[in-house]
Amino acid sequence: MRRLARLTTSLGIGACTAVVELPFTLLSALVLLIVLPWPRGRRAVLTPLTAVAGRLAEVERRRLARFGEAEVSHAYARVRALQYVAVRWVMGVVGMVVVFAPLSATVLWAVLVWPFTDLHHPGDVAATGVGNLFFLLVGMQGVFGVTHLEGLLARHFLGPRPEEVLERRIEQLAASRAGVVAAVNDERRRIERDLHDGVQQRLVALGMLLGRALRSRDEMRADQLLRQAHEESRQALTELREVAWRIYPTVLDExxxxxxxxxxxxxxxxxxxxxxxxxxxxxxxxxxxxxxxxxxxxxxxxxxxxxxxxxxxxxxxxxxxxxxxxxxxxxxxxxxxxxxxxxxxxxxxxxxxxxxxxxxxxxxxxxxxxxxx
Structure with missing residues (x-):
């Protein structure tokens, strides 16, 4: 019901904008017909007409994005906007009919039929209810259908065209692939830095402690050095586990x-x-x-x-x-x-x-x- 209300709101706003677009289309056609034989005059007239059409098309684009569930490209030519506005008012009129005709029919049904319905007769009550339900379902399907057609019309004139969608997708894939390669290289450098500054230094210290313990002639000193070497090996193992955990945790698979x-x-x-x-x-x-x-x-x-x-x-x-x-x-x-x-x-x-x-x-x-x- 929320979606139906949102789409109905979209068609209602579109019907209001059609009231502006229809006179603008007629005026534009008349002006262009007058200056048609003169190229300079035609170019001079097209500039303000396309500017106004661009504003109207932008209103429609935002309406469709917010209420009509249709994403339309904002990068479109002004001439395409003029062409879009010239035919969009038709959809506005259709939307107005779709929104208000079932409502009007329901009201007329209730005014003309319901007073003469025998409330004590189940057949009359059922027929009246079915009639109202029929008008409601027709209105709902009309709202969904016209909204879909509006989206198709806007994408046809304003884009994005299927080729543009594919080109944009290719650019996104190329950028994401380059990002993945860069992320992998950054991760490798980070792992190398962690190993060099952490585990490698621990292992170097461990080797030095063991060498000093082997060369020492004092048993107490050698025992102390071995204890330090044992602590260094424990720290090196802990840091190695930390590096392995940051690379990929096995618990994620297990x-x-x-x-x-x-x-x-x-x-x-x-x-x-x-x-x-x-x-x-x-x-x-x-x-x-x-x-x-x-x-x-x-x-x-x-x-x-x-x-x-x-x-x-x-x-x-x-x-x-x-x-x-x-x-x-x-x-x-x-x-x-x-x-x-x-x-x-x-x-x-x-x-x-x-x-x-x-x-x-x-x-x-x-x-x-x-x-x-």
Missing amino acids: AGLRAALETVAERSSVPVQLDYRLDREPGTALATVAYFVVCEAVTNAVKHADAGLISVRVAPGGDGVLVCIEDDGPGGADSSGSGLFGLARRVAALDGRFRVESPPGGPTTITAELPCA
Whole structure:
């Protein structure tokens, strides 16, 4: 019913704009007919006419986007806008008929038929009810049909054309592929840096401690060096596990996304409140991106946000999965930073949408909409 009300509102507004478009179309046709033999005059007249037509077409485009469930390109030629306005008023009149004719018929039915209906006779009552229901169903189907035709008409004149859609899709795929390649290279550099600055330094220290223990002639000193070497080996193993965990957590394959996110919450030094609402386990690619979005967002909040509480929500959203991370920090996060930019590229690789809202004073909210295609 909400959709029907929205589409009916769209047709009602379209009927009102048709009242303006019809006189404009007639006036434009008359003016162009007068200046048709003179090219200069025709060009001089077309400039203001196409400007007005562009404004009217923009009104229709916004109406269809908000109420009519039709996305129309905003990059269209002014001449195409003039052509669109010249025929759009017909759909406005049809929409007016579709919206008001069933209503008028219902009112007339109630005024002319209902007073003569025998309320004590079930057949008369049923016939009257069926008649009203028939007009209602005809009106509903007319609203849906005319709205669909309006969308087709707008896309035919204003675009995007199928070729433009394909070209845009190719550009998106090329950009996302380049983003994935860059993200992989960045991840490799980060892993190399973690190994070089962490695990490798620990192993070098371990080798030096063992060498000093072998050369030492003092048993107590050698025993102390061996204890230090044992501690270094334990630290190196811990850091190696951390690096392996950041590369890809095995718990994601073994126990699923929920268990992996619970592990992220447990390992965080700041309290993390997890709200997981998925009824079934998502696919591997989607679960991996969702995990890394949460992991990186929580890590950034712990390091830079000075947050006291981090809220993570994973729930169904539209045709996919909605991942939302919010912290109570002071805000001001830079969405163009390397960490958040890398997450945006990960999400874009799945044709998802990534959004960062971090006003001064907080809170910072990171949202990822991941499709389940």
